[in-house]
Structure formats: C-alpha cells, structure tokens
Amino acid sequence: MMTRSPQGRTNRFIRPSIAVAAAVAVTAGVVAAAPGARTAQPKPKLSLIAASTSVTLDSWKEDPGVYLDLGTYLTSENGAFELKVTRKSYKDPVTVSQVFRNGKKTTTKALPAGLVKDFSGLPDFAQVQLTDAAGKTVLKQTEAFCPNNASGRVRPDAPANSKYPQSCPVNPFTLGSVWGVENGWASNTYAGYYSKPVQLAAGTYTAKIDVTKKYRDLFGIASKPQKVKVVVRERSWEEPTPAAAERGAAANQGHTGHQGHTASQGHEGHGGQAAASGHGAHAAHGAPARTEAPAGRTTGAGATFNVGHGPYPPAPPALPWALKKESLQRQSFAAATVGDRAGQTDGSRRAPGVAPNAKRPTGKASVPAVPKPDLRSLPAYGITVSDGYEEVPGKDYLAFSANVWNAGPAKLVVDGFRSPGKKLMDAYQYFYDAKGKQVGYTPTGTMEWDPRPGHEHWHFTDFASYRLLKADKKETVRSGKEAFCLANTDAVDYTVKNANWHPGNTDLSTACGQENSISVREVLDVGSGDTYTQDLPGQSFDITNLPNGTYYIQVLANPENRLKETNHKNNSALRKVVLGGKKGARTVKVPAHDLVKGN
Numbered sequence: 001m002m003t004r005s006p007q008g009r010t011n012r013f014i015r016p017s018i019a020v021a022a023a024v025a026v027t028a029g030v031v032a033a034a035p036g037a038r039t040a041q042p043k044p045k046l047s048l049i050a051a052s053t054s055v056t057l058d059s060w061k062e063d064p065g066v067y068l069d070l071g072t073y074l075t076s077e078n079g080a081f082e083l084k085v086t087r088k089s090y091k092d093p094v095t096v097s098q099v100f101r102n103g104k105k106t107t108t109k110a111l112p113a114g115l116v117k118d119f120s121g122l123p124d125f126a127q128v129q130l131t132d133a134a135g136k137t138v139l140k141q142t143e144a145f146c147p148n149n150a151s152g153r154v155r156p157d158a159p160a161n162s163k164y165p166q167s168c169p170v171n172p173f174t175l176g177s178v179w180g181v182e183n184g185w186a187s188n189t190y191a192g193y194y195s196k197p198v199q200l201a202a203g204t205y206t207a208k209i210d211v212t213k214k215y216r217d218l219f220g221i222a223s224k225p226q227k228v229k230v231v232v233r234e235r236s237w238e239e240p241t242p243a244a245a246e247r248g249a250a251a252n253q254g255h256t257g258h259q260g261h262t263a264s265q266g267h268e269g270h271g272g273q274a275a276a277s278g279h280g281a282h283a284a285h286g287a288p289a290r291t292e293a294p295a296g297r298t299t300g301a302g303a304t305f306n307v308g309h310g311p312y313p314p315a316p317p318a319l320p321w322a323l324k325k326e327s328l329q330r331q332s333f334a335a336a337t338v339g340d341r342a343g344q345t346d347g348s349r350r351a352p353g354v355a356p357n358a359k360r361p362t363g364k365a366s367v368p369a370v371p372k373p374d375l376r377s378l379p380a381y382g383i384t385v386s387d388g389y390e391e392v393p394g395k396d397y398l399a400f401s402a403n404v405w406n407a408g409p410a411k412l413v414v415d416g417f418r419s420p421g422k423k424l425m426d427a428y429q430y431f432y433d434a435k436g437k438q439v440g441y442t443p444t445g446t447m448e449w450d451p452r453p454g455h456e457h458w459h460f461t462d463f464a465s466y467r468l469l470k471a472d473k474k475e476t477v478r479s480g481k482e483a484f485c486l487a488n489t490d491a492v493d494y495t496v497k498n499a500n501w502h503p504g505n506t507d508l509s510t511a512c513g514q515e516n517s518i519s520v521r522e523v524l525d526v527g528s529g530d531t532y533t534q535d536l537p538g539q540s541f542d543i544t545n546l547p548n549g550t551y552y553i554q555v556l557a558n559p560e561n562r563l564k565e566t567n568h569k570n571n572s573a574l575r576k577v578v579l580g581g582k583k584g585a586r587t588v589k590v591p592a593h594d595l596v597k598g599n
Helices: 213-219 242-247 249-265
Strands: 030-032 045-050 054-060 072-077 081-086 095-102 105-110 122-131 137-145 151-153 176-181 185-188 203-211 226-235 333-335 375-377 381-386 397-406 412-418 424-432 438-450 457-461 464-470 475-478 519-524 528-534 549-557 572-582 585-589
Touching: 045 203, 045 226, 072 176, 122 213, 176 185, 375 549, 375 572, 381 572, 381 585, 397 464, 397 519, 397 549, 397 572, 412 438, 412 457, 424 457, 457 519, 519 528
Parallel strands: 054 226
Antiparallel strands: 030 333, 045 072, 072 185, 081 095, 081 176, 095 105, 122 137, 122 203, 151 185, 203 226, 375 397, 381 397, 397 528, 412 424, 412 519, 424 438, 438 457, 464 475, 464 549, 549 572, 572 585
C-alpha cells in the first residue's frame, strides 16, 4: 500500500470521480420448494418499488444542490439477480454476463456487448422525471445503478445476509467484479454521492421513476413507474438546528458546542472525511451539516475509510424487510448448495481471524507445497504534478496512486511479533492447507512503527517499491516508500478462484495495530488489493530538475522476493507519463494504458 498521507491531503491524487456507486456480487440462489421448482431454472423476478410516497430533501444556500435519493429500490424474487463483469486484459473491453444458480448447477447468459464500459454499474438504468407544482417538467435524466448498492431484505424469511460485496469497484484497473441483489432483498437505485447534485428551487415536486426500456426488455422487468412527492427545502449552515432551537437556553450552556465538537472531531482520525462530506468547520459551530446517507464509506472492498486513499461516498440507506406488505412469509424456501470450488466462486469464503497467533511460531520453519498468494501490481493512476504541500518555490513532485493485489488462490497472511524493548517486530508469513489449517511458516523480514500523524500503525517492510524509469526503462528516481500497512482497500478481481467478497482488515484504524501492540496480523485477501497514494516528498518523485520527456512509473510488488508466492514474474507494472512545462510549473500527460483512459 502507499504511505497514507496526512488528513485531507489525498483527494487530489486518488481515483477520478465516478458518477455511480455499483456493486459486485455472486449469490447463492434460493429456490422455492413448490413442485418442480428445484428442477426448473431459477430466473429472478425483478421489480422497482418505492420505500415511501414522499421524501424531503435539503438544498444548502452555501452549496446549492439536491441529492436525489428518492427511495426507490430494485427487488429480486425467485432467486438472486447476479451479474459477472470482467475483462481478459486492459486491451479487451469489459463484458457482462448474467449468472443463474440452481443447486450445484451454474449457467451463464452473455449480455449485449458494450452494455457496460467499466465496473461502476449499469449505465442509464433508471429514468427520473421531476415536475413542479404547475405540472411543468423541470428535470429529466437517467441514472446508473449498482446492484451491490445499499440493500436490505424485503421479507423476513430472506437470507439474513447478502453474499454480494458492499459496493462496485471504482479503481480504473479493476479486472473482474460480481454484482447482485440477493433473493428476497432490494438494492437502492440511487447512486449516493457518486452522483451529481441537481439544482432545484425550494418547493414541492412530483418524481416519476422507472427502469429504462432497454433494461426492462433485457431482464423482464415490468413497467411500473413509481411516483414520489418531493419536498425541497432550502437551508443554511448558519441556522440553528431544530433541536438546538427547541433547547433554547440549554444550547447557550454549551450543549450546541458539544454537538459541534462531536460532528467535527468524530471524523478527524479518518483524514479528511469530514471535510469531504460537508461536515467539519461549519458543523463545529453547531449548525446542521449536510445529511449523509447512513452507510459506511466504501472503496469497493468493504465499508471503510483509509487515510491516504481519500473519502469514498457512502451508499444510500438500506431497506427494511418490513417495507413489503405482501404476505410472502407463507412461502417456503430452501437454500441451494453453495461452495467455492473449481469453476465456482460464490462469495462463501471468509478471511482468517484478524487476531494474530498468541505466540510467535516455534519449530522448524517450512514452506509447504500448498496454495500460495500471487501478488501482482496494477499500473499507477491518479497521476498529477504537485508542490508536495511544501512552501518551497520551484519544487515539483510527481504524485500517483499505486496498488498491489492478490490474485490467489491463497491469502497473504503476515504476523508481526515484538520482543520486549525492541522497536521492530519480527514478521512471519503463514501457509494454510485447503481446509484453512495452518501448516507452515517462514520468517519474512520486519515490521516497523510509523508514528507520523495520519499513520500511527505498524508497517510491513519491503512489500512494494515505486520507481520512476527513463524512456530506456532504467531507474532515475526511487520513492522512499517501502513499508506498508496491508489492508484490503480495493476489489480488483472478485471473479478469481477463492476470491473473498467480504474481506476483513479493510479499515486501517484496526488493521495494523497500535503503538503498544505486542503482535499484529496483516492480511491481503484473494481478489483484493491495497492502494497507497504517493503525494508527499519522499513518497512522490522529485521531478524538479528532470528534463522533459517520456518516463515510466514502475510499481513493483515484493521487490526483494521475501514473500513466498506462486509467481514472481508478474510483480511489475509500468505506466507511461510525459513530463513537460518549466521548473516550478511542470506538467504531466498520461497516455491511455491500452483501453484504460485518463490519468
């Protein structure tokens, strides 16, 4: 992973803005127990529903715009709605197929070429039309839909948990994803803060929402537009909260101050999350902050916010099962057989416990003949020129994000153990058999404590290396960053064998220990990668005195080959950049990497 940068400094260097939150998923199909149901091919019945007949949305005077969370959901009955999204390489387009599961039998149906361009969801899925009180149409637009968006059950006998990932991956170099709505569940069609706000005056509107004809025909969705009354109210950050107004004198006695303190300080440890969501300085005065959707911010791997990665918008709120009034409880359901085996990755795998072994390993170290991780590098992205946040005239730095991921088939598990009084931990890599039993270990370097604000966790050394190469591929500058806190920040390819769709250790606040830890466990699970943003001097490349021309950013996994893996020949990835401009005002152009455009 990259060195996490101080709070609030990484937004400029991370992923490009994505206009939709989407989701990856494969689900265990659920088959009705009615006669013939177990032999018939389950085909999910999809429906668009509205959670409420009216919603109230805020537009802030200081930052006008309304986020159109209209409370509409796509439900799936008679089985899960599952899509597999993948590309063979960056030279190939993204393709999508629908997956049908019936016990041990799995079939797929290829969907039309060009249906999706990336892994962020189904584009132009929902049609939204708003009319004002006079019946005049003031807005008409389509919105993308991520099936893995915030979801919930629509009936009490539905599976208690969805097997699908929590969001759709937004890393531009994602290779494979699974999107889905669990049987008996519903997924919010609103894209959350991945979508752009719309400009609406205060007043009352009527929203008409429907699935676009292309998707109705493709998935057999009935055309049943939902109408929702929309009340837009204009608010100001300077106005007191309703609760504060009611308290009156109590607010003057410091209650509001406590509230403001909580609002601003509650995000501090997450490195800028408050500022990104519209909280922070204004909230500190006790004024109402922009209402956030009650869901964790996500990176595509799990609910998390990681310093150095930047804030990812939260998904919309989940849907309670009690919403649906039909008496579906009388139906009897039997779960289909699930399992992760050759040719089937269905989300049933789980990561090992996050706690390390109680004691450092004893006995003879060995590297048994069992499956091992396969560490691979993604090309650098989010590339830009910065001043390194230094007030030094004329200094130019090339900042970028880099990701190393695990293609499996085994997870990478590294434990660190501290001898009393020593500053470094001794690190060990563990190996497991097919049943998850630990069968071997080997020493693999050290872990060091990083005391800098925004870090404050244990870094595993020699996990990756970043280098700037000249046009002849010879090294010219090397990043000083070579120690990392491992975490599953990005869902790179959840279609590989043994991919874990719900990895642990996605939150750096818990993944890499505390200063007084005696031991820690760091895990990079199958299918997930770890992104670091290199934006500070010592991490980014100092290009102040480099001549203009063509260079390559090299991301190199496991540079010293200390970690045991299945293949050491795929650890390097290059991204071409072209430097220009003058000292103190350098520029960078980033050509497309095959079909992946942008920087």
